[in-house]
Amino acid sequence: MSGFKSFGDPAELLIEQGLTGIVGPNGCGKSNLVEALRWVMGESSARGLRGDEMEDVIFNGAAGRAPFDLAEVSLRLRGPVPGPTSLAPTAADEIDVARRLGRGAGSTFLVAGQEARARDVQLLFADAGSGARSAAIVGQGQIGFIVEAKPQERRRLLEDAA
Amino acid sequence: MSGFKSFGDPAELLIEQGLTGIVGPNGCGKSNLVEALRWVMGESSARGLRGDEMEDVIFNGAAGRAPFDLAEVSLRLRGPVPGPTSLAPTAADEIDVARRLGRGAGSTFLVAGQEARARDVQLLFADAGSGARSAAIVGQGQIGFIVEAKPQERRRLLEDAA
Amino acid sequence: GRERLLAAFDDVDGHFRRLFVRLFGGGRAHLRLTDLDDPFAAGLELDASPPGKRLASLSLLSGGEKALTALALLMALFLARPSPLCVLDEVDAPLDDANVERFVDLIDEIATATGTRFLVVTHHPLTMSRMHRLFGVTMVERGVSRLVSVALDEAIELRATA
Amino acid sequence: GRERLLAAFDDVDGHFRRLFVRLFGGGRAHLRLTDLDDPFAAGLELDASPPGKRLASLSLLSGGEKALTALALLMALFLARPSPLCVLDEVDAPLDDANVERFVDLIDEIATATGTRFLVVTHHPLTMSRMHRLFGVTMVERGVSRLVSVALDEAIELRATA
Numbered sequence A, B: 001m002s003g004f005k006s007f008g009d010p011a012e013l014l015i016e017q018g019l020t021g022i023v024g025p026n027g028c029g030k031s032n033l034v035e036a037l038r039w040v041m042g043e044s045s046a047r048g049l050r051g052d053e054m055e056d057v058i059f060n061g062a063a064g065r066a067p068f069d070l071a072e073v074s075l076r077l078r079g080p081v082p083g084p085t086s087l088a089p090t091a092a093d094e095i096d097v098a099r100r101l102g103r104g105a106g107s108t109f110l111v112a113g114q115e116a117r118a119r120d121v122q123l124l125f126a127d128a129g130s131g132a133r134s135a136a137i138v139g140q141g142q143i144g145f146i147v148e149a150k151p152q153e154r155r156r157l158l159e160d161a162a
Numbered sequence C, D: 001g002r003e004r005l006l007a008a009f010d011d012v013d014g015h016f017r018r019l020f021v022r023l024f025g026g027g028r029a030h031l032r033l034t035d036l037d038d039p040f041a042a043g044l045e046l047d048a049s050p051p052g053k054r055l056a057s058l059s060l061l062s063g064g065e066k067a068l069t070a071l072a073l074l075m076a077l078f079l080a081r082p083s084p085l086c087v088l089d090e091v092d093a094p095l096d097d098a099n100v101e102r103f104v105d106l107i108d109e110i111a112t113a114t115g116t117r118f119l120v121v122t123h124h125p126l127t128m129s130r131m132h133r134l135f136g137v138t139m140v141e142r143g144v145s146r147l148v149s150v151a152l153d154e155a156i157e158l159r160a161t162a
C-alpha cells in the first residue's frame, strides 16, 4: 500500500500461514494497516474507518511532508483458499485486488487488472467470508459487539456463516 | 459491603492517601467493587451498573451458596476533604453514608445515621465532585466517552467542574 | 434457505458450546433462536454462565468475560465457515494472562486445522511470544508509518518507545 | 452563572493544553466553546494533534491516543475542581508502556498536589509497580469475591490465575 492513512512510505506485508503478530506503540499505524485491508476489500463507510469522509484515508502529510493526492492498496491472494467457495470465479490460483482513491475523484477498484465496482469486490470477499463486514475482521474495540448487539443483528452474523 | 454483586462475603476496603491499586483475574469482582462505590453514592440507573433491574446487584448465589435477600454498602469519609466545599453540611470531620436494598423493597439511604433520599446523597457527593455520575469515576470502557461524546454532553462535564 | 440457516445454527451452536467451555475452563453456554418457524426474522440469543457462577443476564459479565464469550462465538462462526483470513485488532486487551493463553492456544489450533491465516494486532507480550512471526509498525519519522520484520525481544522493546 | 462557567472553561482549557503536551511528549491541543454568548447552550469541542501529526479529525486518532487525550481532559477537569476520590477502572488498557508510565507519573503527582485518593483497577504490571499499595480481588470460592491485601509479586501472580 502507499498513501493510505499514515503510510506515507510504500509498505508491503506478506501474510503467511499460521499466526502473524503486528506490534508497535500507540498511534504508529497498526489499526491503519487493518483498515487498509478492510478498505481494499470494499469497505464503503468512511465512519467505519474512523473518518468523516472517505478522502480522510489519503495520507494528509506529517511534520516534514506534504499531503498526498492518492491512496492505493492492493491485495494479492494465493490459492488454494479454504472454505466452500473459491475466491475467484475462474478458480485461478492467484488473484489481485486493488483500490485507488484520488482527491476529488471517487474510488477505483481493479480485480485481476479489470476495473470493477465496489459491490463486485464486496461480493468477492463475502463469498470467502473474510470481507470488510464479515465476522472475520474484528476492529479495535469491536469485540464487545457480539455480546452487546441486538439479537436481530447477531442473527445476521449467522446468516453470513450459513 | 456485603451482598453486593459477587461479594457474598463481607468485604472492607480502606482507601488511604495516594495511589491504591485493585488487581485480580477476569471476572473476580474488581469492577463490582467500583460499582459498589457508585451505588452507595446514589447511582440510580440499573443499566449504569450493567443490570436489567436494580435488584440485580443483590448477591444471587454461587456454586455452593444460596442467593442473598439484602445488599448493603457503606462508605465512611474522613475530612478534611479537598475542594471548595466540605462534604458534610455540618462540616463534621467524618460522615457515614450507607445504602441497603432488600428484594421486593426499594433502596434505603442513611447519612450520618439519618434516613435520606437518593437525591440528597447524589447532591452530597456532587458537591465534592466525586459522585456516581461526575467525571471522577471512570467505569471500565468509559474513558473513550470524553472523546466520542457529543459537544453538548461534554459541556456538561465543564458545568460540573464550574 | 430456511433449512440451511437452521443447519448453520446447529453447527455454530455446537462449536460455541464447546469453545466456551474450553476458553472458560468450564461453565456452560448455548445459543437460542427466538423463532424456529421464521428463522430469518428471529433474534439470535446467547446464554452464558462462567464456571461456578449463576448468571442473571449477559450484561453482568465482566469486561474480560464478555470478550472471551464473544471470541467463543466468533470462532464458532468461523469454524462453521472458515475464511482464508482472520484479522484481530487488540481483542486480547481486556484479558488476563490465563485467558490470553487459552485464547492464543485456540487460534493456534484453528490456524493449523483450517489453514486460516491470522493477523493479530497486540500490545500483550504473552500473545507476541506465541506468534509465528512479528512485524513492527513504527513511526521513526513522526507521522509516517513503516513496517518492519522484528524479533520477539525487539517487539517487547517497541512497546516502550514512543 | 455565565461568568463562572467561562472562568471554569479557561481554567480547564489551561490545564488541558499543558497536560496534553505532557502526556504526549509534545503536540498541541485546546478546547473550544461553540458559543461564548450562551455558554450553557454551547458545545465543548476539542482539537488535538499528537506530536508531528496533522490531524483531520479526532476520530482518526488511535485507540491509545484517544484514551490519552481523554485522560488529559479528565485530569484537567479534576485539577480545576479537585475531588476527594478518583476511581479509574482499567483506563490503561489501550496504552503502551511509555504512555502508561506518563499516565501514572501524572496521577502520582496529582495525588500529592491535591490530596486526592486514587483507586486504580488495572491488569498492567507497570501500573501495579507504581501503586502505593495493592489489593487483590480473588474468587477462590467460585462466584464469591474476596478482597485481600497483596504485594507486587503476588499481584503479578494473580493475573495468571483463573
Ligand SMILES: Nc1ncnc2c1ncn2[C@@H]1O[C@H](COP(=O)(O)OP(=O)(O)OP(=O)(O)O)[C@@H](O)[C@H]1O
Pocket (backbone or CB within 6 Å): A004, A005, A006, A007, A024, A025, A026, A027, A028, A029, A030, A031, A032, A033, A056, A057, A058, A059, A060, A061, A140, C137, C143, D050, D053, D054, D055, D060, D061, D062, D063, D064, D065, D094
Ligand atoms: N490520512 C492520514 N494521514 C496521516 N496520518 C493519519 C491519517 N489518518 C490517520 N492518521 C494517523 O494515524 C494515527 C493512528 O494510527 P493507528 O490507529 O493505526 O494507531 P495504532 O497503531 O492502532 O495505535 P493504538 O495502539 O493506540 O491502537 C493517528 O495518529 C492519525 O493521526
Ligand SMILES: Nc1ncnc2c1ncn2[C@@H]1O[C@H](COP(=O)(O)OP(=O)(O)OP(=O)(O)O)[C@@H](O)[C@H]1O
Pocket (backbone or CB within 6 Å): B004, B005, B006, B007, B024, B025, B026, B027, B028, B029, B030, B031, B032, B033, B056, B057, B058, B059, B060, B061, B140, C050, C053, C054, C055, C060, C061, C062, C063, C064, C065, C094, D137, D143
Ligand atoms: N448479583 C450478583 N451475584 C453474584 N455474582 C454477580 C452478581 N452480579 C455480577 N456477578 C458476577 O460478577 C462477575 C463480574 O465481576 P467484575 O465485573 O467485577 O469482574 P472484573 O474483576 O472487573 O473483571 P475484568 O478484569 O474482566 O473486568 C460476573 O462473573 C458476574 O457473574
Ligand SMILES: [Mg+2]
Pocket (backbone or CB within 6 Å): A030, A031, A032, A140, D062, D063, D064
Ligand atoms: Mg489501534
Ligand SMILES: [Mg+2]
Pocket (backbone or CB within 6 Å): B030, B031, B032, B140, C062, C063, C064
Ligand atoms: Mg472489570
